[in-house]
Amino acid sequence: MTPRARERPRGRTRRTAASLVAFACVLAAAVALAAGPPAAAAGGAAAAEYRSFYGTSARLVVWIVAELHLMFGAFVLGVPIFASIVEVIGWRGGDPRYDRLAHEFTGLLAAAFSTTAAFGGLLVFALIGLYPRFMTFLTSVFHETYYVYALLFFAEGFTLYLYYYGWDRMRGRLKGLHVALGILLNVWGTVLMLIANAWVAYMMAPTGIDRKTLEFVGTTWQAVANPLWIPLAIHRVLGNVAFGGFIVGAYAAVRFLGARTEAARAHYDWMGYVGNFVGLGALIPLPFAGYYLGREIYSTSAVMGNNMMGGAFSWTFILQAVLIGILFIGGNYYLWIGMGRIEGAERYRPWVKYINLVLLLSFAVWLTPRNVPLTGEEQTALGGQFHPLLKYLGLMSAKNAAVNFIILSTFFSFLLYRRGNKGRPRPFAAHGRVGLLVLTAGAAVAISILLWYARALLTLDPKTLDLTAAQAGYFKPPAYLLLGQAVMVLVTATLALRDRGTLAQALFFASTTLASVFVLGVYGFVVMERANPFLRNVAVAQWLMVMVCLLWNTVLDVLVFRGAETAGGIRWGRMPARSQYTLILLCVTIVMLMGLMGFIRSGLREDWHVYGVLQDTSPWAWTPTTAYMTRVVGAIVLGFLGLVAFVFWLAGLGEKKDHGGAPA
Amino acid sequence: MRRPFLGVAVFTVVVVLAIAAVGEMITRVSGEGGRRPAVAVSAGTITPEAGETVFWGKGKCSTCHAVGTRGGAVRGPNQGEGGPLGLPIGARAGERARERARATGKPYTATDYLVEALADPGAYVVQGYKNEMPNPFQPPIRLGSDEVRAVIAYLQSLGGTVDLAAIKLPAGLEAKSRAAAEWKPYVAGDSEKGEKLFFDVDSSAGCGKCHRVGTRGGSVGPELTTVAGTRDPVFIVESILEPSKVIASGYETVLIITKSDQYVTGIVKREDATTVEVADSQGRIQQVARADIKQRTPQTVSMMPGNFKEILTVEEFHDLLAFVLGLR
Numbered sequence: 006m007t008p009r010a011r012e013r014p015r016g017r018t019r020r021t022a023a024s025l026v027a028f029a030c031v032l033a034a035a036v037a038l039a040a041g042p043p044a045a046a047a048g049g050a051a052a053a054e055y056r057s058f059y060g061t062s063a064r065l066v067v068w069i070v071a072e073l074h075l076m077f078g079a080f081v082l083g084v085p086i087f088a089s090i091v092e093v094i095g096w097r098g099g100d101p102r103y104d105r106l107a108h109e110f111t112g113l114l115a116a117a118f119s120t121t122a123a124f125g126g127l128l129v130f131a132l133i134g135l136y137p138r139f140m141t142f143l144t145s146v147f148h149e150t151y152y153v154y155a156l157l158f159f160a161e162g163f164t165l166y167l168y169y170y171g172w173d174r175m176r177g178r179l180k181g182l183h184v185a186l187g188i189l190l191n192v193w194g195t196v197l198m199l200i201a202n203a204w205v206a207y208m209m210a211p212t213g214i215d216r217k218t219l220e221f222v223g224t225t226w227q228a229v230a231n232p233l234w235i236p237l238a239i240h241r242v243l244g245n246v247a248f249g250g251f252i253v254g255a256y257a258a259v260r261f262l263g264a265r266t267e268a269a270r271a272h273y274d275w276m277g278y279v280g281n282f283v284g285l286g287a288l289i290p291l292p293f294a295g296y297y298l299g300r301e302i303y304s305t306s307a308v309m310g311n312n313m314m315g316g317a318f319s320w321t322f323i324l325q326a327v328l329i330g331i332l333f334i335g336g337n338y339y340l341w342i343g344m345g346r347i348e349g350a351e352r353y354r355p356w357v358k359y360i361n362l363v364l365l366l367s368f369a370v371w372l373t374p375r376n377v378p379l380t381g382e383e384q385t386a387l388g389g390q391f392h393p394l395l396k397y398l399g400l401m402s403a404k405n406a407a408v409n410f411i412i413l414s415t416f417f418s419f420l421l422y423r424r425g426n427k428g429r430p431r432p433f434a435a436h437g438r439v440g441l442l443v444l445t446a447g448a449a450v451a452i453s454i455l456l457w458y459a460r461a462l463l464t465l466d467p468k469t470l471d472l473t474a475a476q477a478g479y480f481k482p483p484a485y486l487l488l489g490q491a492v493m494v495l496v497t498a499t500l501a502l503r504d505r506g507t508l509a510q511a512l513f514f515a516s517t518t519l520a521s522v523f524v525l526g527v528y529g530f531v532v533m534e535r536a537n538p539f540l541r542n543v544a545v546a547q548w549l550m551v552m553v554c555l556l557w558n559t560v561l562d563v564l565v566f567r568g569a570e571t572a573g574g575i576r577w578g579r580m581p582a583r584s585q586y587t588l589i590l591l592c593v594t595i596v597m598l599m600g601l602m603g604f605i606r607s608g609l610r611e612d613w614h615v616y617g618v619l620q621d622t623s624p625w626a627w628t629p630t631t632a633y634m635t636r637v638v639g640a641i642v643l644g645f646l647g648l649v650a651f652v653f654w655l656a657g658l659g660e661k662k663d664h665g666g667a668p669a
Numbered sequence: 670m671r672r673p674f675l676g677v678a679v680f681t682v683v684v685v686l687a688i689a690a691v692g693e694m695i696t697r698v699s700g701e702g703g704r705r706p707a708v709a710v711s712a713g714t715i716t717p718e719a720g721e722t723v724f725w726g727k728g729k730c731s732t733c734h735a736v737g738t739r740g741g742a743v744r745g746p747n748q749g750e751g752g753p754l755g756l757p758i759g760a761r762a763g764e765r766a767r768e769r770a771r772a773t774g775k776p777y778t779a780t781d782y783l784v785e786a787l788a789d790p791g792a793y794v795v796q797g798y799k800n801e802m803p804n805p806f807q808p809p810i811r812l813g814s815d816e817v818r819a820v821i822a823y824l825q826s827l828g829g830t831v832d833l834a835a836i837k838l839p840a841g842l843e844a845k846s847r848a849a850a851e852w853k854p855y856v857a858g859d860s861e862k863g864e865k866l867f868f869d870v871d872s873s874a875g876c877g878k879c880h881r882v883g884t885r886g887g888s889v890g891p892e893l894t895t896v897a898g899t900r901d902p903v904f905i906v907e908s909i910l911e912p913s914k915v916i917a918s919g920y921e922t923v924l925i926i927t928k929s930d931q932y933v934t935g936i937v938k939r940e941d942a943t944t945v946e947v948a949d950s951q952g953r954i955q956q957v958a959r960a961d962i963k964q965r966t967p968q969t970v971s972m973m974p975g976n977f978k979e980i981l982t983v984e985e986f987h988d989l990l991a992f993v994l995g996l997r
Contacts, residue, residue: 060888060938262673307801308809311732311744320699327691400743471799533743534753538799589677593684617808627895631699635692639685646681650674 054138055623063135064625069641070131072603074124076645078201079241079599081121082194083249084110085165086242087283089187096180106276107187110253111169116652118165122158136623139614142221146213147204149225154200161193198245199238206233209610210305211618219618232305236298237606243291244602248595250284251332253277255592256653258585271578277588278343282419284591285336289415289555292329292408293548300541302609306616309609314401320631321605323374328598330368333411335591337364340422342584348573350425356417363414370407373398402529405544409551410522416555417514420562428570432504440564447560448498451553452491458549459487462542470538479536482528483546486520490550494557506565510558517554521547596645600638608634715815717831720823723816728805730820736827745802746795748827754795758783759829769793780835783821788839814838858984858991866989873980874989879952879973882996889936889952890973891920897996905993909986912973922968923947927961936972950974 058066088107095103132140144151168186175183210233213223221228257277264270303310312318341357344350373395397403433440462484467477493516497509525547532540610616612626620626629637724730731740737749737757748758755761762779769785770777772793777785785792790802805812805820812820818836825831868877868885879889886893896905907914916922925933925947933955935947945957945965950972974980981989 259673259677262677306803306809307733307744308729308803311742312729316729316732320695323695324688324691328688471794473796476797535797537743537797586677586680589680590684593681594688597685597688611809613809620808624892624894624896630696632689632693632696635689639689642685643682 056135056137058131058135062625063623065637067128067131067135068637070124070128072600072638072641073645073648074121074128075603076596076599076641077117077121077124078198079245079248080252080649081114081117082198083245083252084114084117085187085190085194086246087249087253089184089191090283091279092187093184096184102272102275106279108172111172113653113656114165114169116655118162120648120652136614139619142615142619143204146207146221146228147225150200150203150229154197157193157197157200161190161197164190164193195242198241199234200229202238202241203229203231203234205606206237207231208615209233209302209309209606211615214618233298233301236294236301240291240294240298243287243294244599246287247284247291248599250280250282250287251588251592251595252280252649254280254284254588256280258588261580261585262582267578274578274580277585281336281339281588281591284595285415285419288332288336289412290552292412296544296548309616312611313605313609317611317628318605318609319374321601321634323372324631324635325598325601325605326368326371328594328601330371331594332591332598333415334364334368335587335594337361337415337418339584339587339591340418342580342587344422344425346576346579347422347425348576349427349571350422353421353425356421360414360418363410367407367410367414370398370403371411373403397530400530400533401540402526402533402543405529405547406522406526409547410518412551413514413518413522413554416558420510420558423562424566426571426573426575427566428572430504430506430565431567431569433502433506433564435568436564443560444498444501444564447557448494451494451557454549454553455487455491455494458546459484459491462487462546465542470536472536472538476536476539479532479539480542483525483543486524487546487550490516490520490553494553497557497561501561501564506561510561510565513554513557513561517550521550593642593646596642597638600641601634604634604638715819715822715833717819717823717826720819720821723812723820724823727810728812728816728820729810733802744798746798748824750828753797757828758824759827762824762829765793778835779829780821780825780832781837783824784836784838787817787821858987858989860988860991860995863988863990863992866985867992873985874977876989879950887952889948889950893993893996895996897994902994906990909990909993910978912971912975913969916971920972922970922972924966924968925957925962926964927957928963929961933957934968
């Protein structure tokens with residue numbers, strides 16, 4: 006590792022420190038202005054409730070600034086998570102490439118941190134200036150959290166300096182301490198995010214409100230721990246990791262396309278692969294985190310929940326499905342191209358067309374709306390409001406099955422990629438006691454998860470779902486399938502012990518697909534008809550089966566192929582340009598997706614600042630069309646990516662063009 | 670490095686534009702953003718048709734309930750024919766009422782059952798469905814009592830007999846609802862004539878001189894493109910007849926007295942460190958140097974003329990109101 010020049014970091018430190026101070030001042034100003042008594046009102050003159058932004062829409066200004074702040078926020082939270090994971094892999098695996106990658110990306114954080122703070126300050130000013138009534142209300146509930154937020158910002162900034170500038174000093178024996186600093190950085194970042202999440206989640210699910218006077222009478226903690234706080238946090242953390250991974254992938258792609266040496270191409274090819282891996286890895290559980298969040302939104306307010314999936318926002322979910330489709334198919338496509346640089350992977354190429362078919366069909370299901378506005382003639386031609394077959398594909402049960410199939414297929418793609426250059430599997434006995442321990446522990450965890458939920462379903466009180474005792478019979482089939490999967494874990498573990506690991510993997514894949522996609526996919530329609538409230542539990546059973554499949558198959562894969570013969574090497578850098586454009590496509594898509602989801606989350610409140618408590622009576626309280634939304638979000642995305650490119654350029658100023666230590 | 674960067678930039682813009690094009694297509698296909706018909710349910714207009722408009726619009730009932738083959742929601746019972754419950758709501762309400770009477774020991778008519786289903790949705794939930802229907806009187810839906818009556822009339826019309834006289838909302842709700850009763854126009858206006866009055870600068874109203882609707886009109890006063898979606902009719906009527914009672918934020922009038930004792934009255938449209946731009950009632954902009962300002966006082970009187978009571982006929986006022994209430 007070439008030591009970094011000393012002058013530049015000092016400048017960066019000053020810049021970041023200045024941004025921290027500026028941010029703290031902004032927060033202090035916000036608290037002082039918003040928490041203070043409404044002097045104007047007290048004096049007799051009516052206090053302004055809203056102001057326009059130089060005659061234009063205040064909502065549009067806040068939308069743009071908040072979204073840019075959020076995107077940079079996701080970047081400065083996602084990248085440290087990415088860097089920490091990569092650093093730990095490098096440290097434990099003894100591979101210096103990972104350490105260098107983590108360091109390279111941490112270097113981008115200083116400039117990104119300042120930009121995030123600047124947008125945060127701008128957002129606070131915009132909210133105080135344009136939405137004073139709302140800010141007064143929010144501050145009256147949350148002012149105590151503002152100080153903690155500001156202090157955490159300092160903690161995160163200082164930990165970042167120690168982490169980045171202490172990289173070279175904390176090698177060898179001190180590496181563990183350095184890794185701990187990285188984890189601490191992520192702890193601060195996550196707590197910061199949790200505080201900000203509390204504010205926006207509260208706007209959707211206010212607690213501690215006197216329903217007669219609509220005034221806040223609760224405690225700050227009650228407000229923070231509102232029902233959407235944790236579901237939103239889980240969704241955002243996973244989203245940030247995927248976001249960080251795909252940004253890294255795009256950065257690597259741009260550098261790859263401009264690289265002049267084989268070594269540089271190899272380095273950035275590998276970096277792109279790691280970025281895509283992390284991005285896809287976080288993307289896999291995201292639909293379930295989204296389902297959980299959606300479920301909680303529905304539980305908070307049936308009106309808001311229905312508006313989301315069956316009302317004004319249902320069409321935006323069609324667009325969401327398109328974007329997620331691009332992410333999954335694009336991620337798989339990149340893996341398939343990547344198999345071209347792996348000697349021996351040609352054996353698995355024939356599988357690709359089948360995986361592709363499954364992905365496309367599953368997305369077709371996911372995209373199918375339940376109904377669309379039809380003219381009288383169109384209805385006559387169709388024989389009614391719904392298509393006789395396609396109407397079923399528009400229901401949640403079909404969509405749950407489709408998303409499970411997509412995830413299983415993507416994981417299957419990844420397993421094929423992993424074993425591309427592997428030869429004959431290693432006999433199980435060669436792993437010794439450690440192998441047996443890993444197999445036992447993996448099986449125990451997998452079986453425990455399956456048994457836990459099977460038991461929960463069998464002992465579920467139907468009254469909690471407003472169902473009768475007779476309807477409790479519908480709880481049994483998914484419970485028995487979970488028990489069946491637990492038995493399958495034991496069967497496949499036995500096969501693995503007898504050196505039939507690949508057969509075990511195939512069997513477990515098949516049984517999971519059969520149970521979670523086909524059997525429960527169809528059974529979901531029965532439940533919707535006969536015991537509708539139980540459908541959410543069916544979805545959880547499906548998801549748990551898929552997650553256990555991913556976990557258990559990974560354990561088996563490691564045991565089967567760790568230390569196995571290799572059929573050839575990986576020719577890093579031998580990737581066509583289209584693979585790099587795929588990485589860029591993934592990055593642009595996830596940024597667009599983040600903008601879209603931000604719009605949905607915020608828009609669900611419709612004309613309420615704080616749902617059901619503080620109404621938005623400004624002239625801008627209308628729900629935009631999808632067309633308008635994509636125009637605004639598209640412009641924000643281009644602005645964000647332009648700024649990120651600028652930040653990358655800033656961070657690279659004066660850096661040596663050294664890509665030594667290229668991947669083997 | 671420059672050439673690939675240019676290619677990447679072009680590719681990025683193309684991807685964003687392609688996704689935006691999907692958004693445009695969705696809006697065209699779905700018909701979202703089209704102007705919704707104005708709903709102004711009042712004592713004189715409680716009809717099944719008005720209730721149908723509330724059911725499929727403001728009341729958001731259709732996000733949970735389908736009616737026969739109309740709509741696709743399955744969370745709540747299908748209120749039309751052909752759903753899992755077979756009969757439409759108007760036809761099955763009688764049986765439900767008998768069940769309610771047996772359970773509570775009180776007399777129930779079919780309409781009483783429908784009233785209870787809306788006023789207290791959790792009282793008797795249809796088997797197989799979750800107790801999750803929100804109270805339509807409460808936020809965030811907040812229907813007025815006449816709107817709820819209209820919805821009940823619509824439900825009665827689905828396989829039953831419409832009987833407005835039988836709809837008796839609980840006394841407490843009625844009183845609460847009356848307290849927040851909406852203003853009821855007593856002359857049905859013609860919104861087309863109202864639109865002409867609004868935009869014709871030579872007419873007695875000429876609102877378009879100062880107010881913008883969509884791409885038409887001036888920008889001295891607040892934009893009114895979706896005003897009926899965010900303000901209730903009472904507020905709108907008051908704003909036309911008594912514009913000074915509540916002045917929209919950002920449109921307060923100021924009186925500026927310059928050092929040369931010139932009086933400038935209007936709305937501050939822009940100001941910076943050196944100048945203040947003030948728009949008068951005709952939309953003319955006057956610049957005043959900050960250094961020249963002797964006194965600046967906020968005014969409690971709106972720039973909007975306060976004499977529409979005198980200059981508009983009753984018919985013109987209701988035509989204009991019909992147009993404005995349709996701006997959603």
